[in-house]
Amino acid sequence: MGREVSESCVDGVVMEMVAAYCGRFYAAKPELAAGRIEAIGFQVGHQLSERYTMERPRFTDHLEAIKFICKDFWSELFKKQIDNLKTNHRGTFVLQDNHFRWLTRVSLDPAVENTDATENDSGSLGDSAAQTTSMLLYFPCGLIRGALTNLGIPCAVSADMSNLPACSFVVRIKT
Amino acid sequence: MPSPSSPPRAHGPTTSREQPPSIRRAPPSRCSRVNCRPADSAAPDQLPSGNMIVCVAVVGHQNNPLYLQSFTEADDALKLHHVVHCSLDVIDERVNNPKRSAPTLNETFLGLLYPTENYKVYGYLTNTKVKFLMVTTDLDVKDADARNFFRKFHAAYVDAVSNPFHVPGKKIASRSFGARVSTIVKSFGSGTVG
Structure with missing residues (x-):
């Protein structure tokens, strides 16, 4: 698949932002760094949702807004739609992306993974690698939360990644 | 008088x-x-x-004023603001009792809200519950013109709130937004025709 320069730039900016907040500004407090990155995502999502909903009629219910996120919003951002949407019909939605663009260039260092598997003592090393990767997901979480909040749906969004390029976002709507 | x-x-x-x-x-x-x-x-x-539009307003989702500008030389700003204020109730009514406006259900353009003897108020409600209002003295405005006006107005608003220095929920202080809105207002009824 073709890859545009601007896309690589966005990748670079996201990674550098995460690195800057985690490694320099709030090196000692990862929760604070996560909060800050999420807040940036929130603002961006807030603004983008205003722009991308400009030409469409108002949404009648939550599902319609979530579908908008899955289809149009995601297409605008990542040139693809969310692959799978699940819901319990009680305010929880799971948005699964099997090939999340911002994670396609991320890989865990195999050396770290191997030591992690063999030696239990260095488990913290593997943890920190996973933590670094999960830091990358606070920004998209904020994007989703910002967009939905602007559409009048207050919610909490968390991300989960099991095997790397795939990840899922869990949206819990606050009632 | x-x-x-x-x-x-x-x-x-x-x-x-x-x-x-x-x-x-x-x-x-x-x-x-x-x-x-x-x-x-x-x-x-x-x-x-x-200048047929005498007043435009942007009102946030909690009915907080984001932008309010009148375009008259006469000292009737207060009166126009009152008209705008009253129209907010009409919007609430329209949105909460959608039965009366079934054909335009969920459309962003709300149409004529509030005709008085001197003014007509048109409204527009976005997906993000931001309300746009326009008060005009022209008593035979075409719906298409009003629609067109709100589309441009909304585009200007979107660009203004995309400014990273704009604080969401606060008044829009951007001067370029003001300039752009007055251009849109001036082009209403002259530039949009044809």
Whole structure:
């Protein structure tokens, strides 16, 4: 698949932002760094949702807004739609992306993974690698939360990644 | 006394009589000449009549004013703000009792909200529950014109709130937004036709 320069730039900016907040500004407090990155995502999502909903009629219910996120919003951002949407019909939605663009260039260092598997003592090393990767997901979480909040749906969004390029976002709507 | 509002009212019908809809759809060259002449020749005293929109407003989702601007020389800003304020209730009513406006259900353009003897108020409600209001003295506005106006107005708003220095929920202080809105307001009824 073709890859545009601007896309690589966005990748670079996201990674550098995460690195800057985690490694320099709030090196000692990862929760604070996560909060800050999420807040940036929130603002961006807030603004983008205003722009991308400009030409469409108002949404009648939550599902319609979530579908908008899955289809149009995601297409605008990542040139693809969310692959799978699940819901319990009680305010929880799971948005699964099997090939999340911002994670396609991320890989865990195999050396770290191997030591992690063999030696239990260095488990913290593997943890920190996973933590670094999960830091990358606070920004998209904020994007989703910002967009939905602007559409009048207050919610909490968390991300989960099991095997790397795939990840899922869990949206819990606050009632 | 209706003295502040009577000049635009007196001019409004005359300009519309001079340009009935059939003439407005005339070839663009003629159309623009007809519309430009009053603004070029007698700008100072005829400005209010060419400027058919007297007030525009952007109101946030908690009914907090984000932008409020009147375009009259007369000292009736308070009156216009009152009209805008009253229209907010009409929007709430429309949105909460959608049965009455079934054909336009969930459309962003809400149409004519609040006709008074001197003004007509048009409304627009975005997906993000931001309300746009426009008060006009022109008593025969075409829906398409109003729609077109709100589309441009909304685009200007989106660009203004995308400014990273804009704080969401606060008043829009951007000067370029103000300039852009007044351009849109000025083009209403003249530039949009044809």
